[in-house]
Structure formats: structure tokens, C-alpha cells
Amino acid sequence: MTREQLAMVPVLASRQAMRHPLSLTEAPPQPRPDGASAPLSLDEVLASRPVAPATNLLECARRADGGAAFIVADSNFIDATLGHDARPQSGCARRIRDTSTTRCACYYQASGPLYPPPRISDEVFSCEHAAGSAYSEAQLLPSDIDWFGLYDCFPICYVRALEAVGLARKGEGGRWVERAHAATQAEGYEPSVLPVNTHGGLLGFGAPWEVPAMYNACDQLLGTAGQRQVGDVRRALVYGNGGIFSHSAVAILAQPVD
Numbered sequence: 616m617t618r619e620q621l622a623m624v625p626v627l628a629s630r631q632a633m634r635h636p637l638s639l640t641e642a643p644p645q646p647r648p649d650g651a652s653a654p655l656s657l658d659e660v661l662a663s664r665p666v667a668p669a670t671n672l673l674e675c676a677r678r679a680d681g682g683a684a685f686i687v688a689d690s691n692f693i694d695a696t697l698g699h700d701a702r703p704q705s706g707c708a709r710r711i712r713d714t715s716t717t718r719c720a721c722y723y724q725a726s727g728p729l730y731p732p733p734r735i736s737d738e739v740f741s742c743e744h745a746a747g748s749a750y751s752e753a754q755l756l757p758s759d760i761d762w763f764g765l766y767d768c769f770p771i772c773y774v775r776a777l778e779a780v781g782l783a784r785k786g787e788g789g790r791w792v793e794r795a796h797a798a799t800q801a802e803g804y805e806p807s808v809l810p811v812n813t814h815g816g817l818l819g820f821g822a823p824w825e826v827p828a829m830y831n832a833c834d835q836l837l838g839t840a841g842q843r844q845v846g847d848v849r850r851a852l853v854y855g856n857g858g859i860f861s862h863s864a865v866a867i868l869a870q871p872v873d
Contacts, residue, residue: 616774616789618669622660623796624770625674625818629654630799632815634806634843639677639821657796669771676768679821685829687719720850720869723749727861742779742856745863750781753867755850757781760867762835762845764828764853767816776854780865782811806845813843825855832868 632640633654640654655673663673688696725744750756757780765780767773774788783791798808806813814820814831821827832851834840849870856863 619657619661620789620792621669621770621774622657622671622674623792624767624773625660626655626657627792627795627799627809628767628812628816628819630819631809631813631843632819635814635820638815638819639679640815640819670769674770674818676817676822677819679823681821681823682826685826718869718871720755720867721749721753722864722866723752724862724864726863727858729858729861731859731861740775740779740860741863742775742854742860745865746780746852746854749852749865749867755867760850760852761810761848762813762832762851763811764825764832764851765811765816766825766828766855767812767818768822770818772856772860773816773818775860776856777811779863780852780854806840806843810845810848813840813845825853828853828855829866829868836868836870 629640632638660671660673663671665671666675723745725741725748727741760780763780763782765773765776767776774783774792777783777788777791778785795809795811798804812819812828813835814827816828817824831840831843832853834843835845835848835851838844838847851868852865853868854863854865
């Protein structure tokens with residue numbers, strides 16, 4: 616993987632986030648001469664202040680104040696408690712409509728060592744185990760998933776997630792990112808060109824952890840994602856991790872089987 620391929624990850628995130636009205640990318644991290652909002656460029660990312668080896672400031676998840684909650688229940692409870700005419704009580708919150716049309720096909724979590732061992736090996740990374748087990752339990756393949764929400768606090772996390780969920784072969788995540796970077800250079804590219812983190816992820820939308828990915832997965836399944844809608848999404852996968860890749864969780868959400 617090259618340094619430039621890593622830096623392309625926040626560029627992709629900012630391009631996706633530009634289409635979401637609540638994303639932090641609507642306010643550029645650095646002022647532009649014309650005052651207009653625009654996605655990050657590769658040069659901007661590479662020129663930003665280094666904060667760690669192979670990681671610059673614009674390759675860090677964007678801090679965001681906020682929160683969200685999900686009530687997971689059967690459709691009878693939802694209808695009886697909230698009703699289809701329920702309305703949110705604040706302007707920045709909304710109830711997901713027709714919640715009963717989305718179901719959790721499967722959920723799986725996996726853990727690695729609590730603390731990083733002296734020698735880092737693939738046994739540290741729990742993401743492959745969690746994703747593989749979720750696919751197996753749901754009897755699905757990566758090609759069966761229409762939309763992906765992947766944890767991307769730093770570029771390497773995004774790349775490892777691409778490989779863990781089967782979008783890229785092991786060791787080829789950097790080339791996958793490079794192809795996606797080329798495919799999304801046109802301003803009006805179709806959402807289906809990059810059906811991953813269409814809201815911008817932690818790097819572009821903001822970082823109240825992985826709840827926005829769950830929320831946007833529901834939007835995709837309900838067909839309410841607007842200009843971010845990736846066609847007829849039947850299944851969505853959301854992946855998050857904690858620690859240093861040591862704990863991973865994967866949920867596959869789906870529309871009901873006819």
C-alpha cells in the first residue's frame with residue numbers, strides 16, 4: 616500500500632459527505648479562496664500537519680457532538696407504542712419511518728487480545744472473524760450486500776475493513792481505494808459507484824462512532840437516502856471496531872423476505 620493510497624481515503628469520505636446536509640464536510644476544514652464548500656483534495660491531505668507516522672491531521676476522524684438511539688422491537692410494539700403518526704420532538708431528530716420493514720438478518724462480534732502483543736500478527740485483527748461469521752450465519756456472500764457502512768476512524772481502518780468484509784482481497788485494499796478515487800472524480804457520480812459510507816463515514820460525516828452508519832443503512836433500506844440512494848438496497852452491512860482492531864462487531868440488515 617502506498618502513502619498516496621492511504622491519503623485517498625479521506626478524499627473519498629469528503630466526496631461522499633458533501634451529499635449529506637448534516638456532515639461536517641459541509642464546512643471545509645481549511646478556508647478556500649472562493650468561500651465555497653468542496654471535497655478535500657489529495658494534495659490537501661498530504662500537506663496537512665503530521666500527527667503520527669503515515670497519518671496526517673486530515674486523516675483523523677472528525678470530532679462531532681451528538682448522539683442517537685435505536686429502539687429494537689417487533690412491529691406490534693412499534694405500532695402500539697409510537698404509532699405511524701409519531702413525530703420527533705426536536706428539529707434535528709426524526710423517527711425512521713416504517714421501521715418494521717427493516718430486520719436484522721444477523722449480528723456477530725469477535726474479540727482479539729485486550730492489549731496489543733509485542734508482535735502484531737493477523738490474530739490481532741478480529742474484523743475478519745466477525746465479518747466471516749456474520750456472512751456464514753446469514754448464508755450470504757459479500758456480493759449479496761448492496762450497501763456497506765465501514766468504520767473508518769483512520770485510513771488504515773477503512774482499508775482493513777474493505778478487506779475484512781470481502782470488498783477487496785487481502786493486501787489489495789489500497790488498489791481498491793485508488794480505483795474508487797478515480798471513479799468518483801466526476802462531481803455528479805452515481806451513488807452506486809461507491810456504495811460504501813455514502814454519508815461520509817467518521818472521516819467525512821463526523822465521529823459519534825458508528826451510529827450514523829446504522830442510521831444511514833436504514834435510510835438505504837427504506838429508500839429514503841435522497842441523492843445518496845444506491846438503487847434498490849435489499850441488504851446492508853455495518854461494521855465497527857474498538858480498541859486496536861481487537862474487538863469487532865458486524866450487523867447485516869435486510870428487508871423482509873417475501
